[in-house]
């Protein structure tokens with residue numbers, strides 16, 4: 001499949017990624033200034049860099065040491081361009097090294113907070129409190145011993161005689177920081193970045209949601225012309241925003257399919273239909289395949305097999321629906337920027353597969369569609385802003401992540417119609433109580449899991465031998481790591497008593513207090 005280019009005409013700050021864990025954060029900080037930013041790996045050649053017509057370039061930090069022969073270098077020819085540069089941490093060291101300065105291992109590594117003394121309050125540090133020491137976040141083992149010729153120091157700390165420097169000869173502007181202005185622990189870091197992007201590079205602040213939406217709608221319209229496009233609606237924010245945006249552009253030429261695998265949350269399909277068909281007047285085809293999915297799952301208990309079966313069934317159902325529509329050229333997908341960024345692999349080699357994430361939007365490459373991916377330049381928080389801009393309700397925009405294989409991977413053991421109904425009831429109680437407690441946004445995900453065991457209980461004077469529900473609630477920033485959420489005891493008590501009283505066949509509720517790692521968020 002081929003992706004259509006979304007050439008949104010905005011000035012760009014490029015970030016060359018040397019493998020820092022903060023690279024995406026730099027990009028987001030720039031976008032918060034309403035300026036477009038893009039990340040390229042350090043292996044990118046000069047020609048590709050120049051094609052982006054950057055107004056400025058930021059060189060990220062990274063784990064290497066410039067002293068090592070193998071350490072990544074700047075793309076050849078970059079320093080002779082007349083484009084303003086900002087080097088951060090490793091970015092500063094690599095500029096120093098390549099311009100003839102000296103970098104060496106510091107006697108003491110500097111990690112965490114340091115006090116910055118500013119020596120020059122113009123340019124990068126303009127608008128900062130004068131004569132004050134500023135807390136900044138350091139994370140480096142090497143430091144600048146001699147600056148390259150033509151540079152002067154503009155700030156220092158106790159451990160780093162050159163914590164910031166700038167070029168003062170006749171070449172194009174270069175600024176370097178040993179600390180990380182992008183992290184929240186650095187006071188006034190956003191002002192420093194704003195000074196670079198707005199004052200030094202002269203970018204205009206045109207990266208705003210209304211202008212992004214307008215240019216995307218125009219591009220989709222031009223690309224699709226009078227053709228037909230389809231998309232899979234899953235109820236998630238990404239596919240919802242992509243679909244509504246595309247509908248604004250091409251109206252009824254867009255057909256949305258919601259493949260109901262029967263593994264969604266209680267009432268979710270009905271809500272989807274009400275929102276997209278009745279409120280937005282979109283062409284939404286709800287395709288009930290719940291019986292086929294359950295049959296295909298049979299007595300399967302292995303988590304990876306469940307995912308594979310659901311993935312295959314989904315593709316089969318989607319392909320059959322697309323065929324009915326006849327001549328469809330375009331497929332709309334809610335791919336986001338973090339999925340697109342080619343991140344610099346520091347250790348080399350792919351990491352081990354923990355779980356194969358089956359995404360309901362992930363369709364087979366053999367389907368010969370041209371892809372429309374209007375969100376492929378946006379971060380998740382920008383997609384949410386765009387959703388609000390398009391009038392999507394808060395529940396959709398702030399919906400917690402929900403796995404493609406749905407409740408099947410929260411029913412440990414075999415998935416039967418009866419167990420599914422039990423879990424849907426328990427899950428609806430968790431969702432409702434978390435919402436009532438005002439915790440829906442603060443909690444990354446909160447849900448119920450049905451365990452494959454029975455335990456003994458007593459109800460009235462009767463012995464019971466029934467199922468156990470585990471409650472999982474975690475806080476997280478990106479789902480990569482997570483902590484169990486310290487839910488208030490009264491809330492846990494209410495959840496337990498409601499689930500035991502209202503869900504037939506459950507006599508015990510437990511709370512999962514594992515973090516990720518070593519556990520994962522889902523149980524399967």
Ligand code: XMP
Pocket residue numbers: 307355356357358359360401402403404405445479480516519520521522523524
């Ligand atoms: P884990 O369980 O790996 O989950 O800690 C991290 C995040 O990914 C979601 N998840 C999935 N999403 N298809 C998806 O689309 C999947 O197969 C899948 N498995 C896990 C999970 O809900 C959490 O947000």
